[in-house]
Amino acid sequence: MRRTEPERHKQGFYIKNLALGLVISVLLLFVISFFNHSVFGEMFLYDALPHYGHILALSEEDLPFPVEVEVVVETDIAHPIVRQVPTEEIIININPTSSGIVGIGDVEVNFSTNYDTVEMAVETFTPAPLANPANLQDLRDPAFLQRAMYIVDPRTIFLPEMFDVDTKLAKDLRINPDNLGGDAPVVLIFHTHTTEMFADSNPYDMFTGIVGVGAYLTRLLNQAGIPTIHYYRRFDVVDGQSHILGAYERQEPYIQRILAENPTIEIIIDIHRDGLPETSPRLITEIDGRPTARLMFVNGLSTRNVNGVAVPIDHLPNPHLPTNLAFSLQMQVALNEAHPTLNRRIYLNAFRFSTHFLPKSLFVEVGDQRSTFTEATNAMYPLADALINILK
Numbered sequence: 001m002r003r004t005e006p007e008r009h010k011q012g013f014y015i016k017n018l019a020l021g022l023v024i025s026v027l028l029l030f031v032i033s034f035f036n037h038s039v040f041g042e043m044f045l046y047d048a049l050p051h052y053g054h055i056l057a058l059s060e061e062d063l064p065f066p067v068e069v070e071v072v073v074e075t076d077i078a079h080p081i082v083r084q085v086p087t088e089e090i091i092i093n094i095n096p097t098s099s100g101i102v103g104i105g106d107v108e109v110n111f112s113t114n115y116d117t118v119e120m121a122v123e124t125f126t127p128a129p130l131a132n133p134a135n136l137q138d139l140r141d142p143a144f145l146q147r148a149m150y151i152v153d154p155r156t157i158f159l160p161e162m163f164d165v166d167t168k169l170a171k172d173l174r175i176n177p178d179n180l181g182g183d184a185p186v187v188l189i190f191h192t193h194t195t196e197m198f199a200d201s202n203p204y205d206m207f208t209g210i211v212g213v214g215a216y217l218t219r220l221l222n223q224a225g226i227p228t229i230h231y232y233r234r235f236d237v238v239d240g241q242s243h244i245l246g247a248y249e250r251q252e253p254y255i256q257r258i259l260a261e262n263p264t265i266e267i268i269i270d271i272h273r274d275g276l277p278e279t280s281p282r283l284i285t286e287i288d289g290r291p292t293a294r295l296m297f298v299n300g301l302s303t304r305n306v307n308g309v310a311v312p313i314d315h316l317p318n319p320h321l322p323t324n325l326a327f328s329l330q331m332q333v334a335l336n337e338a339h340p341t342l343n344r345r346i347y348l349n350a351f352r353f354s355t356h357f358l359p360k361s362l363f364v365e366v367g368d369q370r371s372t373f374t375e376a377t378n379a380m381y382p383l384a385d386a387l388i389n390i391l392k
Contacts, residue, residue, distance in 0.1 A: 139165045149332060149346055156350035157305040162325060169333065171326035173360055175266055175391050180225060184264040187221055187228040189214045189271060190255065192247045192354055194234045196273040198373045206232070208373050210273045213366055216377045217271070220384035226391065231258060248354060255357055267362070267391065270354040272298075273376070274365040283367050284375060285341040287382060293367025293375040295335070295383060296344040297328040300352035300363075318352045323359035327390075331362065334386040342382055360391075 139145050142160035152158045179186050197209035207215060211232045218230040233254060235247040259265055274283070274296065283294040302318045304311045318324070328346050335343045347365075355361035364383070366376045 136165065136169070149329070151345045151347050153347065153349045155305055156301050156303055156348055157308070157310045158348065159301075159303070159310055162301070162321070163329075165329070167322075168326040168329045171323065171330070173323075173327060173330060173390050175226065179264045179266065180227075180392070183227060185227045185229040185262050186264055187226055187267045187269065188231060188255075188258060188262075188265050189218050189228060189269045190231040190233075190251070191235075191272065192251055192270055193236045193244060193272055194232055195236050195242050196275075197369075198273065198367065198371050198376055199369065200372045210271060210366070210376075212373060213273075213376045213380060214271045217269070217380045217384060220380055221387065224384065224388050224392075226388065227264075229262075231255075251354065255354070259357060266358065267360040268354070268358050269362045269364065272363070272365045273371070274368040276368045276370075278370070282370055283344070284371065285339075287339055287342065287378065290378045291372075291375050292342065292378040292382070293371040294344055295342055295379055296347055296365040297332060298347045298349065298353060298363040298365060299324055299328055300349050300355060302350070302352045302356075304350050313350065313352075316352045316356075318356040320356055320359040320361065321352075324355045324361055327360050327362055330390055331386050334389060335382060338386070339382050342379070 139148070142158075142163065145163060145165060146152065146158050150158065175186055191210055191214055194206060194211050195209070197203065201208040206212070214230050214232065218228045221228040231254075233251075235251040235254075236242060236244050238246075238250075255268070259268075276283070285292050285294055299321075300316075300318065302313045302316045302321065304313055332343055332346055344365075353363050355363055366379055
C-alpha cells in the first residue's frame with residue numbers, strides 16, 4: 001500500500017526525533033563521563049559499555065568516593081570495544097625514566113639507585129628447570145637459592161631465615177573447598193597502576209593495557225571454577241591526571257573494604273606491567289609457538305638495608321610475609337618447571353607494596369612497556385595453569 005504524503009512526513013518526523021534523541025543521549029553520556037573522570041578519576045563509559053556484567057554493590061560509608069567492583073562475564077577480551085573520548089581524557093602512558101622503574105618504583109624513598117644495573121642483572125641469568133623435589137637439595141643452599149631464584153634490591157637484604165625452602169614448598173595454599181563451586185568470589189584481581197599500557201595499547205581504552213590483562217586472567221580462572229572478581233579503580237589517577245606516587249596508600253581503604261564485604265576471598269593478585277630502559281633485553285619468550293611476555297613476581301620484605309644491617313620498617317608491617325614468600329616461591333618453581341624461560345627471578349624490595357592484605361597475596365609484573373598486548377595476554381595461560389595447580 002502506498003503511503004500518503006502526510007504519513008511519510010509523520011514517519012520522517014519520528015525518525016529525525018529518534019536520531020536527535022540518540023545524539024543527545026550520547027552527548028550526555030560523554031558529559032557525565034568527563035565530569036565523573038575529572039572529579040573521581042573514573043570513566044563512566046567503562047561501566048556503561050558491555051565489557052562487564054553483574055555489579056557487586058559495596059557500601060560507600062567512610063570512603064571518599066564510590067567504589068565499584070565488577071564480575072567478569074563472557075566477552076571477546078581480545079577485541080575490546082574502542083571508546084572514543086575527548087582528547088583531554090587520554091591517560092598518557094607513563095614512561096620509565098633514569099630515576100626509577102615504573103611498576104616497581106612506587107615507594108616512599110629517594111630513587112637514587114641505578115636500576116639499569118639492578119634490572120639488567122635479572123636478564124643475565126637463564127633459569128633452569130627447578131622441579132620439586134628433584135632440586136630441593138640445591139635450593140636448601142641459601143647462596144644458590146638467592147642466585148637462582150631472587151634478585152635483591154640494594155635497599156633491602158636477603159635473610160636466609162626468611163627463606164626456609166622446605167617450609168615454603170610444603171605450605172598448603174589450596175583454596176578452602178567449601179568456597180569453590182559457588183558464586184562467592186575467592187580471588188580478587190586488581191591493579192595499583194591501571195594506566196600501565198603496552199607498545200600497541202590504545203590510549204583511549206584501558207582494556208588494551210594492564211587492565212585488559214587482568215580481565216583475561218579473571219576469565220581464565222572463572223572458567224576453571226575459581227570464582228574471581230576484577231577490580232579496576234584508578235589509584236594512579238588524581239584529579240584526572242596520572243599520578244603514580246601514593247597509589248598504594250590510596251588503594252588501601254578500597255581493598256580493605258572489598259575484603260570485608262567478601263570474606264570468602266582468599267587470594268589477591270596485583271597485576272602490573274614493568275618499565276625498563278629501552279636498551280635492556282626485551283622481556284619475551286615463546287610458549288606453545290606463541291610470543292609471550294615474561295613474568296616476574298615481586299615481594300616486599302618490609303625491611304631496609306642500613307649499612308648491611310636489616311632494619312624492620314615499623315610503619316609498613318606485613319604479618320603475612322612468610323606465606324607471601326611461600327606463594328611466590330611455589331609459583332616460581334612451578335613455572336620454572338613447566339616453562340623454564342618464562343619467569344624472571346623474584347624481585348625483593350624493602351617495601352611491602354600490596355601483599356599485606358592476605359597471606360595468599362601475589363604481585364606479578366607482566367612484560368614491560370615494549371611488550372604487546374597479545375604477548376601479555378598470552379602469558380596469562382601459563383600463569384593461570386600454575387595458579388590452578390597450586391590453589392585447587
